[in-house]
Amino acid sequence: MNPKQHADPGPAGPRPVGPPRWAAWLLSRWSHPDAREELQGDMLEMYAWWLQSLGKRAADRKYALTALRLMRPLARPKRATDYSETYSFSPAMIHNYFKIAFRNLLKSKTFSAINVFGLALGMACSLMIMLWIRDERAVDAFHTNKDQLYRIYMREYFSGKVQAVIWTPGPLAEELKKSVPEIEMTTPFSWTNQHTFSVGSKIHKQAANWASSDFFKMFSYKLLQGTAEGALRDRGNIAISRKMAGAFFGTPEAAIGKAIRFDNRKEMTVSAVFEDIGANSTLQFDCLMTWDAYVDDNGWAKDWGSTDPLTFFKLRKDADPAKVQAKMLHLLDKTNRDGGKPYKTQLAMQPFQEYYLNGNIKGDKMDGGRIEYVQLFTFVAVFILLIACINFMNLATARSARRAKEVGVRKVVGAMRSMLAGQFMGEALLIAGLSAVLAVLLVALLLPAFNSLTSKQMALPWSQPSFWGVIVGLLVATGLLAGSYPALFLSSLNPVRILKGALKFDSSSVWVRQGLVVFQFGLSVILIVGMIIIYRQVGFVQSKNLGFDRENLVYFPIEGELFNKFNLLKEQLTQIPGVKQVSHMTATPASNGNGTEGITWPGSDPNDQVRFTPVGIGYDFTKTMNLKMAGGRDFSKEFPTDSSGVLVNETAVKVMGLKEPVGREINWGRSKVRIVGVLKDFHFQSLHNAIRPLIAYLGAREPQGSVVIRIQAGKTPETLDAIERICRKLNPAVPFTYAFTDQEYARQYQSEQIVGKLAGYFAFLAIFISCLGLFGLATFTAEQRTREIGVRKVLGASVAGIVGLLSKDFLKLVLMAIVLASPVAWYIMKQWLQGFAYQIDIEWWMFALAGVVAVLIAVFTISFQSVKAAMMNPVRSLRSE
Known part of the structure; x- marks a missing residue:
C-alpha cells in the first residue's frame, strides 16, 4: 500500500490523503497575505514528510499546531519560517543583489553617471563645508583649561x-x-x-x-x-x-x-x-x-x-x-x-x-560674528546634500517604468516587498558608496583652491578615525535618504497591473515628485538671491564715497628715530617729485576706534554721556586726505592759537546741537578748546559702524601714529622707492613698512568677500544639481506620455507644440519655487544686512534676476529632453505601447 494513501471502502474510490481541512482553511484565511502562497507550499511539503515518517495522526497534529502558530498576530510579519529568512538574507542572495545592481548601473550608463556624479557633487560640497566648519570650531579648542x-x-x-x-x-x-x-x-x-x-x-x-x-x-x-x-x-x-x-x-x-x-x-x-x-x-x-x-x-x-x-x-x-x-x-x-x-x-x-565665533557687540552683550557664517554654511551643506538626494530620487523614479516589469515578475514568483525594498536600498547604498569615493577625490583635488579662497590651511585628516566615521556616516545617510523613496515606491507596485501594462501613478506620488522639484529650485533661488545681494553689498562698501580719497594714499608707522625727526622727514618727503602732500595722525586712515567721554559744551546735559573719537593730526592733514570743510577753516601755522583749537565733524555738531559751532568753546576734561572748523563727515571705520562724533586736535605725534602721504597717480613704484630711501637714512635701525589705505580698507570686508564667492559657487552647484533632478523628471514624464506624444504627432501636432506641452507643467513648478523662496530669501538677507550701518536696499529686480536665471536654466534642461521626445518616430512610440 502506498504510504501516502489508505483504502477508501466508499463507492467513490480511494480519496487522496491530505492535512486536516480546518487547519488548511485557517492557514489560507489567517496567515500573512504576503507570504500565504509560500507558506501553503512549504506546509504541504512538510506534511508529506511527517506523513511518511510519523504516520497520519502525528502528521495531522503537527500540521494543525504549526498552522495555529502561523496565524496572525502570532506569526511574525513577512517571515514564514526560518528557512525563508535564511534564504532572504543569505550571502548568495546578497551577492546576487549586488550583481543585479552593477548590471543595472552598466545597462543605463548615462543615468548611472548622472546619479553618481550628482550625489558626488553634493557630498563633496557638504564635506568641504564640514571641513571648514570643523576648522572654525577648532579655534581655541586646544587649550586644556x-x-x-x-x-x-x-x-x-x-x-x-x-x-x-x-x-x-x-x-x-x-x-x-x-x-x-x-x-x-x-x-x-x-x-x-x-x-x-x-x-x-x-x-x-x-x-x-x-x-x-x-x-x-x-x-x-x-x-x-x-x-x-x-x-x-x-x-x-x-x-x-x-x-x-x-x-x-x-x-x-x-x-x-x-x-x-x-x-x-x-x-x-x-x-x-x-x-x-x-x-x-x-x-x-x-x-x-x-x-x-x-x-x-x-x-x-x-x-x-x-x-x-x-x-x-x-x-x-x-x-x-x-x-x-x-x-x-x-x-x-x-x-x-x-x-x-x-x-x-x-x-x-x-x-x-x-x-x-561670537566676537561682535550687539547692544549690551557679545553676540554674533563668525558663528553666523558657521550656522549659515551648516544649512547650506545640508540643503545641497538634500538637493543631491532629491535629484537621485527623481532620476530613480524616472527609470521606474523600466524596472516595473522586473518588480512584477519577481513578486509573482514569490519575492516579498521587504526583499525588493532591501534590494533597491542596497543599490542606493552602492551608488552612494561610489559617489563617496568620487567625492573624497574631488575634495582632495579642490581643497587647495578652497583653502586659497577661504584663507585657510585645511587638510584631509586621513589618519583620524573620526574622519572616516564622517565619511561612512555621510555615505549611509545619503544612501538611506536618497534610496528610501524609490525603494518604497518600486516595491509597492501592483504586479497584476504591471504585467497588464497599466503602470500608472496616483496623485500622491506625483505630488511628492513635484514637491521635491519645488523644494530643490526654492533652495537654489535663495542661494542665487543671497549671492546677488552679498556681491552688491560688498561692492557698495568698497566703492562708497568715504568722504576722503583713499586712492594713492600711503601710510607707515611713526617709530624709532622718526618720532624725533618728523619735521626733517616731512621736509625731505615733500621734495620727492611723486609726493603731493605729507601729514600725520595718531591712528591710521583705514581704522580709528579710540574713544573719549570727557567732552561737554554750553547747554550739554550733565546726565548725557557722548563718546567722541579723538585723533591727533598734523598740518595739511585735510589736504592730504582730501577732506572737505563744512565750515570754518583748517589748522594753519599762521594761527599760533590753533594749538588749543579743534576740528569737529558734522555728526559731532549734530550731537552737540550747536547752530554756529565755529569759534565756540567746549570743555575737554579740565581744558577749554575752541572749534576752528567743521569737517564734512567721513568714514574713519568700516561701514559696519555708523559715523561717530569726531574731534581732531593739532600736533600730537605718538609711536603708534602714522605718517600719511598722498602720492601722484602713475608714479607709485618710484615714489615708494624714494620714500624708503629717506626712511632708511633717517631711521636705519627700523625696517621700512607701508600700507595702501584702499587695500587695508578692503581687507576689513574680507569675510564678506569670501562669503560672497562661496555663495556664488554653492548657488551654481545647487542649480546644476537641481537641473539634473529636473532632467530626470522630464525623462520620467516623457516615458509616461510616449503613447500620447505618438498619437498627437500622427494627428499633426508640431514639435514646438509638443515641447510646450511637456514643458509648461515644469515651468509652473519653477515659478512656484520662485514665489515661495523669495520671501524666505528676503528675510535671510535682511538679517544679514543688519550687520552694516550702511547698506544697500533690497530691490525687486534682484528676485526677478534670480527667477529669470532659474527659469532659463530650467527651460534649457527641460527642452533637451522634450525635443528628444517630440522628435521620436510616432510609429516607434505607438509600437512601444
Whole structure:
C-alpha cells in the first residue's frame, strides 16, 4: 500500500490523503497575505514528510499546531519560517543583489553617471563645508583649561542707553584676583602691534604683546624652552616664538638667556621660546613681554579711568560662573572709575572659547560674528546634500517604468516587498558608496583652491578615525535618504497591473515628485538671491564715497628715530617729485576706534554721556586726505592759537546741537578748546559702524601714529622707492613698512568677500544639481506620455507644440519655487544686512534676476529632453505601447 494513501471502502474510490481541512482553511484565511502562497507550499511539503515518517495522526497534529502558530498576530510579519529568512538574507542572495545592481548601473550608463556624479557633487560640497566648519570650531579648542577660561567686557550705561565695550582698565586683572576668590589666575593682554627687534645686524619687525606672568599657565601654548612660571616673571623677560628664535639665534635652545633689543631703546632677555602660534588660535603674536614693563612705558595703564587692554581669567574647576558674574558685577563701584558722573560701568564675562565665533557687540552683550557664517554654511551643506538626494530620487523614479516589469515578475514568483525594498536600498547604498569615493577625490583635488579662497590651511585628516566615521556616516545617510523613496515606491507596485501594462501613478506620488522639484529650485533661488545681494553689498562698501580719497594714499608707522625727526622727514618727503602732500595722525586712515567721554559744551546735559573719537593730526592733514570743510577753516601755522583749537565733524555738531559751532568753546576734561572748523563727515571705520562724533586736535605725534602721504597717480613704484630711501637714512635701525589705505580698507570686508564667492559657487552647484533632478523628471514624464506624444504627432501636432506641452507643467513648478523662496530669501538677507550701518536696499529686480536665471536654466534642461521626445518616430512610440 502506498504510504501516502489508505483504502477508501466508499463507492467513490480511494480519496487522496491530505492535512486536516480546518487547519488548511485557517492557514489560507489567517496567515500573512504576503507570504500565504509560500507558506501553503512549504506546509504541504512538510506534511508529506511527517506523513511518511510519523504516520497520519502525528502528521495531522503537527500540521494543525504549526498552522495555529502561523496565524496572525502570532506569526511574525513577512517571515514564514526560518528557512525563508535564511534564504532572504543569505550571502548568495546578497551577492546576487549586488550583481543585479552593477548590471543595472552598466545597462543605463548615462543615468548611472548622472546619479553618481550628482550625489558626488553634493557630498563633496557638504564635506568641504564640514571641513571648514570643523576648522572654525577648532579655534581655541586646544587649550586644556578652555572650559575655565573667560574674558571680561564692560557694559556702559549712559543717556538711557547701554553699550558693551571689550577694552578694560589696566589694573582690573589684579583686582579680580584679589576680590573674587573663585578666580585662580588673571592676565591683561595688550593689543597687538608691530615692533622692531634687533640682535647685532639682524633687524626684524615682529607682532608684540604684553601679558602677566599667569599667561602661559592659563593658556596651552607649547613651550619649547623655559617654563610657564618663569617665562614672564621679570620686567626684562621676553618670550619669543620658534620662528623669531630662528630668525635671530638659529635655534630655540640657542635663544635662551640671550639679549634682544626692543625698538632700539631697551634690552630684553629671552626667558622662553614657544611653538609658533597656529591659525587655530584667536590670539596671534610673535613675542610676549611682561605687563609690568608695559605699565612702566605707559603710565596711564595704572589709571582706572583709562581703558585699553583685554582682560582674561581662569576660574577654579568647582566655581559657578553665574555666582562669579554676580560678584564682579559691581566690582568697579569701589574704584570710583566713573568719578560720580551720571553713568555707570558694570563688568560682564564671556567664555573664552566663544571669543572667536561670537566676537561682535550687539547692544549690551557679545553676540554674533563668525558663528553666523558657521550656522549659515551648516544649512547650506545640508540643503545641497538634500538637493543631491532629491535629484537621485527623481532620476530613480524616472527609470521606474523600466524596472516595473522586473518588480512584477519577481513578486509573482514569490519575492516579498521587504526583499525588493532591501534590494533597491542596497543599490542606493552602492551608488552612494561610489559617489563617496568620487567625492573624497574631488575634495582632495579642490581643497587647495578652497583653502586659497577661504584663507585657510585645511587638510584631509586621513589618519583620524573620526574622519572616516564622517565619511561612512555621510555615505549611509545619503544612501538611506536618497534610496528610501524609490525603494518604497518600486516595491509597492501592483504586479497584476504591471504585467497588464497599466503602470500608472496616483496623485500622491506625483505630488511628492513635484514637491521635491519645488523644494530643490526654492533652495537654489535663495542661494542665487543671497549671492546677488552679498556681491552688491560688498561692492557698495568698497566703492562708497568715504568722504576722503583713499586712492594713492600711503601710510607707515611713526617709530624709532622718526618720532624725533618728523619735521626733517616731512621736509625731505615733500621734495620727492611723486609726493603731493605729507601729514600725520595718531591712528591710521583705514581704522580709528579710540574713544573719549570727557567732552561737554554750553547747554550739554550733565546726565548725557557722548563718546567722541579723538585723533591727533598734523598740518595739511585735510589736504592730504582730501577732506572737505563744512565750515570754518583748517589748522594753519599762521594761527599760533590753533594749538588749543579743534576740528569737529558734522555728526559731532549734530550731537552737540550747536547752530554756529565755529569759534565756540567746549570743555575737554579740565581744558577749554575752541572749534576752528567743521569737517564734512567721513568714514574713519568700516561701514559696519555708523559715523561717530569726531574731534581732531593739532600736533600730537605718538609711536603708534602714522605718517600719511598722498602720492601722484602713475608714479607709485618710484615714489615708494624714494620714500624708503629717506626712511632708511633717517631711521636705519627700523625696517621700512607701508600700507595702501584702499587695500587695508578692503581687507576689513574680507569675510564678506569670501562669503560672497562661496555663495556664488554653492548657488551654481545647487542649480546644476537641481537641473539634473529636473532632467530626470522630464525623462520620467516623457516615458509616461510616449503613447500620447505618438498619437498627437500622427494627428499633426508640431514639435514646438509638443515641447510646450511637456514643458509648461515644469515651468509652473519653477515659478512656484520662485514665489515661495523669495520671501524666505528676503528675510535671510535682511538679517544679514543688519550687520552694516550702511547698506544697500533690497530691490525687486534682484528676485526677478534670480527667477529669470532659474527659469532659463530650467527651460534649457527641460527642452533637451522634450525635443528628444517630440522628435521620436510616432510609429516607434505607438509600437512601444
